[in-house]
Amino acid sequence: MIELGSQGPVIECRSLTKRYGDVVAVDGISFTLERGTVTGFLGPNGAGKTTALRLLLGLAEPTSGGALVFGRRYRELEQPLRRVGAVLESGDYHPSRNGRDHLRVLALAAEIPPARVEEVLELVGLGRAATRRVRTYSLGMRQRLGVAAALLGDPELLILDEPANGLDPAGVRWLRTFLRDLAAAGRTVLVSSHLLAEVAQTVDQVLIIDHGRLLAQGPLNELTNADKTLEDIYLELTGSESR
Amino acid sequence: MIGQVRSELLKQRSTQTAVFLFLAMVGLVALAVAMHVLALSKTRLATNAHQLDVFQIGTRAGMLFAALAGALAITAEIRYGTIRPTFLVQPKRSPVLAAKLTVGALTGFVYGLLAEGLMAAFAAIAFSLRGIPNELTGSDYLRILLGGASAAALWAMLGVGIGALVRNQVATLVGLCAWMFLVESVSEGFVPGAAKLMPGSTGLSLAGNEHNLSIAIAASLLVGYTAAAATAGWVTTLRRDVT
Numbered sequence: 452m453i454e455l456g457s458q459g460p461v462i463e464c465r466s467l468t469k470r471y472g473d474v475v476a477v478d479g480i481s482f483t484l485e486r487g488t489v490t491g492f493l494g495p496n497g498a499g500k501t502t503a504l505r506l507l508l509g510l511a512e513p514t515s516g517g518a519l520v521f522g523r524r525y526r527e528l529e530q531p532l533r534r535v536g537a538v539l540e541s542g543d544y545h546p547s548r549n550g551r552d553h554l555r556v557l558a559l560a561a562e563i564p565p566a567r568v569e570e571v572l573e574l575v576g577l578g579r580a581a582t583r584r585v586r587t588y589s590l591g592m593r594q595r596l597g598v599a600a601a602l603l604g605d606p607e608l609l610i611l612d613e614p615a616n617g618l619d620p621a622g623v624r625w626l627r628t629f630l631r632d633l634a635a636a637g638r639t640v641l642v643s644s645h646l647l648a649e650v651a652q653t654v655d656q657v658l659i660i661d662h663g664r665l666l667a668q669g670p671l672n673e674l675t676n677a678d679k680t681l682e683d684i685y686l687e688l689t690g691s692e693s694r
Numbered sequence: 695m696i697g698q699v700r701s702e703l704l705k706q707r708s709t710q711t712a713v714f715l716f717l718a719m720v721g722l723v724a725l726a727v728a729m730h731v732l733a734l735s736k737t738r739l740a741t742n743a744h745q746l747d748v749f750q751i752g753t754r755a756g757m758l759f760a761a762l763a764g765a766l767a768i769t770a771e772i773r774y775g776t777i778r779p780t781f782l783v784q785p786k787r788s789p790v791l792a793a794k795l796t797v798g799a800l801t802g803f804v805y806g807l808l809a810e811g812l813m814a815a816f817a818a819i820a821f822s823l824r825g826i827p828n829e830l831t832g833s834d835y836l837r838i839l840l841g842g843a844s845a846a847a848l849w850a851m852l853g854v855g856i857g858a859l860v861r862n863q864v865a866t867l868v869g870l871c872a873w874m875f876l877v878e879s880v881s882e883g884f885v886p887g888a889a890k891l892m893p894g895s896t897g898l899s900l901a902g903n904e905h906n907l908s909i910a911i912a913a914s915l916l917v918g919y920t921a922a923a924a925t926a927g928w929v930t931t932l933r934r935d936v937t
């Protein structure tokens with residue numbers, strides 16, 4: 452099967468820019484992500500990570516520039532859930548809907564068979580909590596529900612916005628293992644974080660962003676060396692030592 | 695599109711919102727019957743016209759709760775953020791709105807039938823308790839049920855449109871309630887000529903509770919209001935960023 456753009460980069464941002472009044476949330480970001488890479492999208496709170504991901508996912512319109520996924524605008528993808536799975540930082544669920552119905556609602560709209568809902572519930576370890584209302588879930592369970600939703604279409608690209616937020620150590624370990632498994636399965640992953648420890652061990656390249664600008668990008672082993680850890684570089688670039 | 699409609703139906707069934715709305719509607723209709731049929735003097739309930747008048751409150755309740763349900767279908771998604779995964783599945787957005795309008799019309803029709811049915815039952819009981827002969831004919835009841843349910847179906851779509859336009863849940867719900875039971879009744883006192891053309895009044899004419907407008911004119915007006923609200927909400931939804 453030949454698909455449009457299937458040979459090109461998985462994600463391509465060109466001078467991506469978003470203004471909110473006087474605030475330039477995303478300021479001319481350009482980068483491409485190749486198939487099978489696991490990329491950390493790093494920057495302090497308010498750096499513009501979430502905004503950039505929203506632009507990428509067609510939730511917001513860029514002020515200028517553009518972003519392509521598999522060579523197309525997200526809005527133009529056929530069956531986007533089968534190609535891109537996203538977990539947004541906001542944790543989007545209706546508190547009085549149960550976990551299974553949350554996923555079924557999405558599966559119906561995406562024309563994904565109900566059996567897949569049960570599969571992803573098991574995959575993230577929510578099988579036994581499936582009939583509980585989401586309001587009774589712990590933060591870690593909610594994050595996993597988000598991950599389950601992203602996995603529904605068995606997509607080749609996963610976008611995770613601050614997946615480590617609020618997770619306890621067991622949750623962080625689960626996340627790390629999960630990211631490694633995705634990478635081992637050859638998926639492309641873009642994971643944003645304002646914390647380094649959770650992702651540094653898992654990603655093979657990073658994008659560092661602050662004040663909407665892309666400050667550094669490249670493979671981890673090229674940016675870091677014996678004297679300079681990722682943390683050194685990050686703090687140097689973002690000047691956030693004193694914040 | 696079928697998948698999107700089924701998804702919207704499951705959204706409605708998988709929270710308790712519909713149950714709460716239904717119970718509130720039963721309460722309102724019961725209260726209205728108690729206030730009117732039990733409190734008004736017998737001479738003011740003697741004729742067919744008087745008795746049809748009493749049904750105004752049932753028709754208004756059906757239209758209002760249908761509109762609340764329609765509005766909630768979109769404002770609850772915005773409030774809880776489920777609009778994000780909804781739009782990730784269907785980034786073109788238009789099919790989501792089309793499905794919400796379709797499901798809104800269906801559930802709105804049911805709200806209308808239930809409101810008028812409850813009204814008819816409560817009123818019949820109240821009439822017989824007070825020994826007032828029931829002057830309503832079979833064709834009166836048919837018009838009340840079908841006209842009231844059609845008006846409620848249109849109001850549900852109007853609610854979807856207003857919800858998509860206003861987006862804030864509390865403002866939308868309060869606005870709809872205030873319009874139905876405050877603005878229109880106050881207008882009846884001050885500008886009766888304009889009041890009879892208002893969306894709630896046109897519904898009363900459809901249900902035969904009011905005889906100011908012909909069915910054709912009342913229906914055209916209400917369809918026009920609904921189309922205007924739905925279009926405004928649609929355009930807003932396509933244009934606005936989801937944050």
Ligand SMILES: Nc1ncnc2c1ncn2[C@@H]1O[C@H](COP(=O)(O)OP(=O)(O)O)[C@@H](O)[C@H]1O
Nearest residue numbers: 471474476495496497498499500501502503937
């Ligand atoms: N809807 C919005 N309206 C106005 N400003 C916004 C909006 N969304 C984000 N911003 C601003 O854009 C900047 C980047 O925010 P965000 O993308 O959330 O950063 P991050 O995800 O890296 O923490 C911040 O200054 C934030 O206040």
Ligand SMILES: [Mg+2]
Nearest residue numbers: 500501540613
């Ligand atoms: Mg963020």
